[in-house]
Amino acid sequence: MAHVDVREKPVLHEECCKGCGRCREACARGCIAPGADINELSGLVPIVLSLDACNGCGLCAEACPEPYGLEMAGPEAEREAAAVAPRARFVAPADVPDARVPLPHARPLVVKGTHASAIGALLAGCRHFFGYPITPSTEGAELMAKLLPALGGSFVQAPSEVAAVNMMYGAAGAGRRTMTFTSSPGFSLMLEGVSYLVGAELPTVFVNVMRAGPGLGNIGPEQSDLKLVCRGLGHGSTHAIVLAPATPQEMLDFTMLAFELAFRYRNPVVVAADGHLGQMTGKVELPRALVKPGLPGWAVSGDAAHRGNLHSSILLREADQEAHNLHLFDKYARMTAAEQRAEELRCEDADTVVVACGTPARMAAGAVTALRAEGVRVGLFRPQTVWPFPVAALLPLVRRARRIVVVEASDGQLEDELRLALSHAGAGGEVPIAHVRRHGGILPSQREIADGVRKAVAGRGVTA
Amino acid sequence: MSVFYERFERHDHAEGIKGRSTHYCPGCGHGLVHRYLAEAIEELGIQDRTIAVSPVGCSVFLYYYLDVGHTQAAHGRAPAVALGHKLSNPDSVVVSYQGDGDLASIGLTEILHAAQLGVPLSVVFVNNAIYGMTGGQTAPTTLIGQKTTTSPYGRDASMGQPLKMAELMAQLDGPVYVERVALFDAKQRVRASKAVKKGLKLQAEGKGFSFVEVLAECPTHLRMGAEEAERWVKEKMVPVFPLGVKKDVSATASWGAWHTPTYETGAVLEAIDARETEAQRFAKGFPETPFGGDELGLKFAGSGGDGAQTAAMLMVHAAVNEGLDATHIPSYGPESRGGTSYADVRIARSQVLSPDVPSPHALVAFNAPSLAKFGPSVAPGGIALYDRSVIREPHALPPGVRAVGVPLSEIAAELGQPLVKNVVAIGALLGATGIFPAETVLAVIRQALQKRPALVGVNAEAFARGARAVERGWGRAG
Incomplete structure (x- = not known):
């Protein structure tokens, strides 16, 4: 349609003509008239050509907004739309696999949680960071800003969390590894984007260093985004694996794991750390290898092989949307089956099982150790994934135990996950559940936890 | 050979005539702008490199039509998505295609900051002074006096003045090229086509960020025929949104070199300040104290x-x-x-x-x-x-x-x-x-x-x- 030859004349594909008349305005020779007959394929009234006066100027075709409405062509090119064969179905190229490059042994780092996480991201092959400063997560972004230029990556301080998550959507769409650091109010702002990422199946890593809320709250540690990350990732039926680190070492390890899981399932992964863990410095051993990322076949990567790819979360036909959702639910089920993670401490003969994650789990570990010295048969079950909740490993403990004590820095959001998981597993109500909770930027202390366990053992403080 | 798909398989599974026909209303300007994009991509030889980011709005389905890589963005966020694509994959040629509600209302932050960043991107902004997909509501570019479903008595100054995006963008240091064009006659269509092509070329050549605003017709929601809508754009819109080049420093512009990510272990270990030697120890394990314990x-x-x-x-x-x-x-x-x-x-x-x-x-x-x-x-x-x-x-x-x-x-x-x-x-x-x-x-x-x-x-x-x-x-x- 770009080249206009004087020998060519306009050819009208009536079923594609919507009769708008833009061509009529463009024609200086009056060759085009409004039609009168409804086209039975389109239900619209196409224009009528009478080409006696046509000099083949092509202005009519230039004015036509339809790609295949009005074409300049010789008579031999005339053809029916129906004659166009469906093109060969696009087949995405094979994945270029990641490479694992061995690292020499290095002495442990002494770094804070956010830095450990940033280093984990770099070792996992992340070279593209988009974020917005928010305490107590910002040091992670600052380290990325410092280190990424030397590693040939890109760092953008976005104008908002909303922009940041959408920059991640673009980079992830290109098949690249991207992440952000944020904290509770910032993560709230990102949720629109998270829903789109889940819908479009784009792998991204969010490190949410949770602070006290609601609203601005304060910058002290809480675990009150667990409901959000487990049950409220934006609109629609969304889920993402939620990793709950408890040490700076796990901030590194779980950030690396988060990238692996994000790409394995083509889904966002959340690392839910509390404010203490973001700021806490500790000993961090480096892994044995770093990841040199490959390129997934689904990437929209600006090359011939990937040209047929599309990232989108819009499916107009209800049946298409339902099929896509069922595909997502199948993926959630696979995650639930394969990705439950937990650590146990002295659970082997425990008749009281303390359940805690994140930094409160360390206080709980201290309490369990102290209580064991007093002869109390207590153990700690520490979910390392909050979604999926590691119920498979918990069930045998629950069947043996006489009570559970949930320790957390929220209004029972971890306990709700636990109760829901037990209920789905058919073990709801089998064992009484007590709790120890602090709020507002204060974590339960070792002493409070020990007292809570003693009370529960004495039959007080049980809420179920 | 065209950059348009031979058949629009994504358009309702190409059922009936949909494999060859767009979803746009009769006389809509989007089809023309799509064509200018297709022609520019073909003439510049960048079909494989091109990634089109489609917005929310009538042009959400840009990916039905152009045979390039596609990412569909949330409402207003196309420039942010485009930036993510471009920064993580600088060889790609990324187009952020947006309407007036998307770009000038909900996405104003994203477009302003992307423009000011200056990263080579090609923004095509289709301004038809009304919301199309949601059914004819007031847009940030709706004219004073214009009736819409949410300004049934006509937009007055208390509902805000029309936002002149091309002029706003031209004030910024980031963009290298800003032009406003229209579609209402053959001459304008030639200019529009050239402007879209120039915007893409500046990116393909690594010059910088371009912004092309296209005054387009929405006959359906203006409740006019296509020819009347063309006249309306010419007589009513152009006085408020004057056509022409608003900024062009592309002759001397250059974005410079891109970095290439490295995964070389030495570079990574140096960056994170890891030391291969063990620290020297001076103590005999955990300190002895009166408290005992560990x-x-x-x-x-x-x-x-x-x-x-x-x-x-x-x-x-x-x-x-x-x-x-x-x-x-x-x-x-x-x-x-x-x-x-x-x-x-x-x-x-x-x-x-x-x-x-x-x-x-x-x-x-x-x-x-x-x-x-x-x-x-x-x-x-x-x-x-x-x-x-x-x-x-x-x-x-x-x-x-x-x-x-x-x-x-x-x-x-x-x-x-x-x-x-x-x-x-x-x-x-x-x-x-x-x-x-x-x-x-x-x-x-x-x-x-x-x-x-x-x-x-x-x-x-x-x-x-x-x-x-x-x-x-x-x-x-x-």
């Missing part, structure tokens, strides 16, 4: 600038270098400078369990409020070390806690370096408790001051003076 808790408390956090970090590094585990939790007041500054440090033989220190074995207090706040929590048999230069009378210490006053500030002042008072404190802490040999801490100080070796001497002296100022010994356990 853990020690320390607290450093003062004002911002006292060096409490640095002192805490020195202790953590010392412990890790000795093969132990250690943690540090800082806590600050809201002030960037001068507020309260507390640090909890735990040292463990194998693994720190609870990292907080509600009842420290040793407290270092740099001022009276800190001593008053934390002194009562020191464990029986522990030490409360304080700056005697600023605290005359330690009080409220539990029985059995040893109070150790050291003139930290005065010693530091004598050394001519007031900032080293925290190192004097560490010297005194180790002098009193012996939890690590002096060499452990001195090695950490040398490591920390690797790039400022001139400061090692005064710090070593500060440590020594602190250590000499105290006698060895803990408190008396109850």
Whole structure:
């Protein structure tokens, strides 16, 4: 349609003509008239050509907004739309696999949680960071800003969390590894984007260093985004694996794991750390290898092989949307089956099982150790994934135990996950559940936890 | 051969005539702008490189039509998505195709900041002065007096003035090329086609960010025929949105070179400051103390600038270098400078369990409020070390806690370096408790001051003076 030859004349594909008349305005020779007959394929009234006066100027075709409405062509090119064969179905190229490059042994780092996480991201092959400063997560972004230029990556301080998550959507769409650091109010702002990422199946890593809320709250540690990350990732039926680190070492390890899981399932992964863990410095051993990322076949990567790819979360036909959702639910089920993670401490003969994650789990570990010295048969079950909740490993403990004590820095959001998981597993109500909770930027202390366990053992403080 | 798909398979599965027909209403300007994009991509030979980011709005389905890579964005976020694509894959040619509600209302932040960043992107902004997909509501570009479903009596000034995006973009330093074009006659269509092509070419050649605003017809929601809508754009829109080049510095513009990510282990280890050599050990394992057990808790408390956090970090590094585990939790007041500054440090033989220190074995207090706040929590048999230069009378210490006053500030002042008072404190802490040999801490100080070796001497002296100022010994356990 770009080249206009004087020998060519306009050819009208009536079923594609919507009769708008833009061509009529463009024609200086009056060759085009409004039609009168409804086209039975389109239900619209196409224009009528009478080409006696046509000099083949092509202005009519230039004015036509339809790609295949009005074409300049010789008579031999005339053809029916129906004659166009469906093109060969696009087949995405094979994945270029990641490479694992061995690292020499290095002495442990002494770094804070956010830095450990940033280093984990770099070792996992992340070279593209988009974020917005928010305490107590910002040091992670600052380290990325410092280190990424030397590693040939890109760092953008976005104008908002909303922009940041959408920059991640673009980079992830290109098949690249991207992440952000944020904290509770910032993560709230990102949720629109998270829903789109889940819908479009784009792998991204969010490190949410949770602070006290609601609203601005304060910058002290809480675990009150667990409901959000487990049950409220934006609109629609969304889920993402939620990793709950408890040490700076796990901030590194779980950030690396988060990238692996994000790409394995083509889904966002959340690392839910509390404010203490973001700021806490500790000993961090480096892994044995770093990841040199490959390129997934689904990437929209600006090359011939990937040209047929599309990232989108819009499916107009209800049946298409339902099929896509069922595909997502199948993926959630696979995650639930394969990705439950937990650590146990002295659970082997425990008749009281303390359940805690994140930094409160360390206080709980201290309490369990102290209580064991007093002869109390207590153990700690520490979910390392909050979604999926590691119920498979918990069930045998629950069947043996006489009570559970949930320790957390929220209004029972971890306990709700636990109760829901037990209920789905058919073990709801089998064992009484007590709790120890602090709020507002204060974590339960070792002493409070020990007292809570003693009370529960004495039959007080049980809420179920 | 065209950049349009032969069949629009994504358009409702190409059922019926949909494989060859767009979803746009009769006379809609989008089809023409799509064609200019298709022609430009073909003529520039960039079909494989092109990634089109489609917005929310009528052109959400751009991906039905053009045979290029596609990413569909959330409402208003196309420039952010486009930036993510471009920065992570600079060889791609990324088009952010947006309507007026998307770009000028909900996505104003994204477009302004993307433009000001100046990263080579090609923005095509279709302005038809109304919301199409949601059914004819007021747009940020709706004209004064124009009736829409949400301005049924006509837009008046109280509903805001039409936003002139091309002029706004031209004010920014970031873009290299900004033009407004239209579609209402053959001459304008030629200009529009050229402008779209130029915007793409500037990116393909690595020149910079371009912004092409296209005044387009929405006959359906203007409730006009296509020809009348063309006249409306010419007679009503153009006076408010004058056509023409608003900015063009493309002749001299250049974005410069892109970086290529490296995954080379040496570069990564250097960046994260990892050391392949083991730290030298001076201690014989976990320190012997009257408390027994496998853990020690320390607290450093003062004002911002006292060096409490640095002192805490020195202790953590010392412990890790000795093969132990250690943690540090800082806590600050809201002030960037001068507020309260507390640090909890735990040292463990194998693994720190609870990292907080509600009842420290040793407290270092740099001022009276800190001593008053934390002194009562020191464990029986522990030490409360304080700056005697600023605290005359330690009080409220539990029985059995040893109070150790050291003139930290005065010693530091004598050394001519007031900032080293925290190192004097560490010297005194180790002098009193012996939890690590002096060499452990001195090695950490040398490591920390690797790039400022001139400061090692005064710090070593500060440590020594602190250590000499105290006698060895803990408190008396109850």
